[in-house]
Amino acid sequence: MLCDETAAPPSRLSYRRLMQSRSICLLPRELEPRIAAALDTMRFAQPLRMRVTGAEETLPRALAAALAEAGFEAWLAQWLTSDVMRLARLYREATRASEIRVRLETIEDDACRLFHVDFVRFRLVTTYRGPGTQWIAPGPKADPVEENSIRRLERGWVAIMRGEKAASADLRALPHRSPPIAGTGIERLFLAIDEAPAPSR
16 A cells, blocks of 8 residues: 555555555555456446445445346456455554445446545545546645646555544645546446444434
8 A cells, every 4th residue: 555655565554554644545456357347348237326334244235235236247246345345344454443334336427526525534435447536635726726736546546535534734634526527428336435423322
């Protein structure tokens, strides 16, 4: 996992330490060619809108049901379930979240089209199909944002981004947005993992 794209990949034991000192941590990776090809060519039977909140153990059944309804072949659904579970464990290890909130969905528009920060401690994101999340460095930004200041996650790359709840004067939340795709015919497959909010008393 690279943090701010400047450090050498650390060991798994240092994820938590790195998240204490960075606005974004990146895990560069490429999807296997057969996985990428299968995701690119499949036609969804219906839009995927899976949202699950709770313990990690609740995920596999919810994923299996949602992916089956969306028309995933069994082998591809099994791979995606395994990958989401692995990233959920990574998120919990890095952030010490007791319970998580997982969102896996297809996106055909610009979704969150303006640069913003999330009202969470940390958010893990990755894009399995289509262009990845865009972000800019924390701090004062030009209006409009200059194109050469915009960074983008490559497909398959994983990021853990600092949100407003974990921000401070020294460590700001990371401004980000969905990539502009409205009207292009592109359909993204996007994953986000947050810490589940504490129950109200």
